[in-house]
Amino acid sequence: KAGVTQTPRYLIKTRGQQVTLSCSPISGHRSVSWYQQTPGQGLQFLFEYFSETQRNKGNFPGRFSGRQFSNSRSEMNVSTLELGDSALYLCASHRSGGYGYTFGSGTRLTVV
Amino acid sequence: ELKVEQNPLFLSMQEGKNYTIYCNYSTTSDRLYWYRQDPGKSLESLFVLLSNGAVKQEGRLMASLDTKARLSTLHITAAVHDLSATYFCAVEDAGGTSYGKLTFGQGTILTVHP
Numbered sequence: 001k002a003g004v005t006q007t008p009r010y011l012i013k014t015r016g017q018q019v020t021l022s023c024s025p026i027s028g029h030r031s032v033s034w035y036q037q038t039p040g041q042g043l044q045f046l047f048e049y050f051s052e053t054q055r056n057k058g059n060f061p062g063r064f065s066g067r068q069f070s071n072s073r074s075e076m077n078v079s080t081l082e083l084g085d086s087a088l089y090l091c092a093s094h095r096s097g098g099y100g101y102t103f104g105s106g107t108r109l110t111v112v
Numbered sequence: 113e114l115k116v117e118q119n120p121l122f123l124s125m126q127e128g129k130n131y132t133i134y135c136n137y138s139t140t141s142d143r144l145y146w147y148r149q150d151p152g153k154s155l156e157s158l159f160v161l162l163s164n165g166a167v168k169q170e171g172r173l174m175a176s177l178d179t180k181a182r183l184s185t186l187h188i189t190a191a192v193h194d195l196s197a198t199y200f201c202a203v204e205d206a207g208g209t210s211y212g213k214l215t216f217g218q219g220t221i222l223t224v225h226p
Contacts, residue, residue, distance in 0.1 A: 044216075
């Protein structure tokens with residue numbers, strides 16, 4: 001079966017711009033979680049969506065937002081980009097009521 | 113707040129040797145996961161441990177879980193170069209509102225030398 005698909009793989013943006021990242025979960029999985037990975041802070045939870053509703057949120061500023069569509073695809077948006085937002089952004093697909101999280105290949109965001 | 117700590121953070125091993133990575137967590141948890149990450153790549157699932165005393169093995173890797181001690185171990189047997197990677201443990205909070213949230217350890221960078 002197809003895995004978790006994240007697009008784009010790489011992005012270079014300028015400070016102050018905004019960016020939108022996309023994640024398509026495994027077919028049948030309705031939960032999508034987002035994580036930020038940086039060398040300094042490690043892997044940190046951003047938020048989780050299930051059936052188009054945000055159920056959980058990490059400790060990130062309001063510049064980080066997300067949404068989920070009826071087909072379970074999810075997007076995350078970062079507005080007013082800062083240099084510190086440069087990171088690998090990973091999404092994970094999860095079958096609600098089950099266990100196991102499958103991660104996508106990630107989007108490498110570089111803010112210059 | 114759930115905290116997860118791994119040690120060691122850096123591990124340099126010779127091929128053929130055995131070693132163990134430890135993962136301690138601070139609160140009650142239902143589930144513990146081990147992932148592998150190669151440089152610039154995503155997270156590859158290795159093991160899911162769901163209950164006290166759970167032990168899982170795949171090739172040269174074996175993971176175990178002691179929920180009473182809040183400790184999981186990842187044991188490497190007869191290391192080979194292909195095992196060089198960063199290994200993460202991650203814990204899913206037992207709380208009812210922990211939807212989709214894994215709390216990760218800092219990661220252990222494993223390098224296997226000839």
